[in-house]
Every structure is written in C-alpha cells, then in structure tokens.
Amino acid sequence: MTDLSWLIAQPVAHRGFHDMNKTRWENTLPAFAAAAERGYAIECDVHISSDGVPIIIHDGDLKRLTGEDGFVWQRTAAELTELKVGGTADHVPTLQEALDLIDGRVPLVVELKGVPGHDKGLVASVGRLLKRYNGKVAIMSFDHWLIRDFAKDAPGIPGGLTAYGRDNQLIEAHFAMLAHNLAFTSYAAGDLPNQFVSFVREKLGMPVITWTVHDQPAVDLTFKYADQMTFEGFEPDVVKVA
Secondary structure, three states: OOOOOHHHHOOEEEEEOOOOOOOOOOHHHHHHHHHHHHEEEEEEEEEOOOOOOOEEEEOOHHHHHOOOOOEEHOOOOHOOOOOOEEEEEEOOEEHHHHHHHHOOOOOEEEEEOOOOOOOOHHHHHHHHHHHOOOEEEEEHHHHHHHHHHHHHHOOOOOEEEEEEOOOHHHHHHHHHHHOOOOOEEEEEEHHOOHHHHHHHHHOOOEEEEEEEEOOOHHHHHHHHHHOOOEOOOOOHHOOOOO
C-alpha cells in the first residue's frame, strides 16, 4: 500500500482555514494561504466548468456562495473566475490557481463533486493537473461513479472514499467501493464508530480522516476511532488532539 503517513500528519483545514465565512470565505485563495501559513493540510472541493476546467467551489448551485443564479456546469472557467465569493473581493478560483499558491508547502486533499450528466471529464482534468503538481496530494469523492474512474483517469494519485452513515445499506455500499483500489477514507465524525471504518483501519491498514470537526467531542471521537481530522471553526493547536 502507498505510504500515506503525510495524509494524517497534521490536521486538515476544511475548505481551507476560513473564518466561517465572515471575512475569509471557504474555498478561496486567502483561506488556502491562511492554512498553509499555519502548517495545516488543506481540503478543497472541485467541480468542472462548461469548458472542462476544474473549479474550486463546494456547491453546484452558485447562489449561496456568489449570489448568482445557475450552476457551475453552465458557465465557462473565465465566467466563473469573474464571480466574487460572499460579496468579498475574492473570486472563485481554479484548481490550478490553488496549486500555484500552495506550491507543495502542505498536503492537499481534493474532493471531486459530481453532477450526474454534467461532470464528464472531471476526474481526467483533475488528474492531468495533479500529475504535474510537485506536492503531496490526494483525491476523494462521495460519488461512486467518479471513484470508479480514479484508477483510469488519475493514475498514481491516491484516491479515497468520502462517506457517512451507520445503516446496513450505506455500509454495504462503502464495502463495495473497496474493489476500486481505495487508499484512504474520509468519514463523518458523528458516525463513528462503525464496522466499515473499523475494518479498513484494523484489517487493511487504511488511513481514516474525519469530517467535519467543530468541537472537542468530535476531536475525541476522531482520535479514538480514526487517524486525523478535517476541521473548521477553531485552531487545532488550542484544542487537545491526542
């Protein structure tokens, strides 16, 4: 198995080190800069534009983050990067802009956001950028149809499953994804412990990070049942993490 000790070496800043969208918004270049300056790994979310460019934004719908109507997949990269996030001066960034800014200083975990019927080429476009990137990087997704393309379209890049839940149907679906050469899992902290996470850690030696940690109880759950946390809303160095 690929050595992913770097993935769990430091806390992961959820959508960068933002301030809960007061002045420094999620998934913006200032949020990524703030995380890198503090030595945190970074998680970000990526959609694909209408012209095939990986764009960093969480929601497929533009309204919450930009105030605009419509969807990411309907606009070109040039149009999307003109949009301002949360009424600030900060624009919606491309993945390439984030890579240039982070420049290998801290690890990066890229979550791919699928939109059925509108995400063709997402994995391949991200894979091409990351293949040229000189830094520690991994990809992950909730979307099983994207994960099935990881090995083909993003070869050599560690791929993970983003997941949640404890009920049998969800757990069975998670186990089914182990057929696709997963390297790690990112699991909802509130759904720990569960048999899937226990199996992949104890039987497969697979690293598990959690999402999204906001308080001490979630920190405690993470370090009892997983290996590292994806956090927001506090600075981990002022919270007990071991």
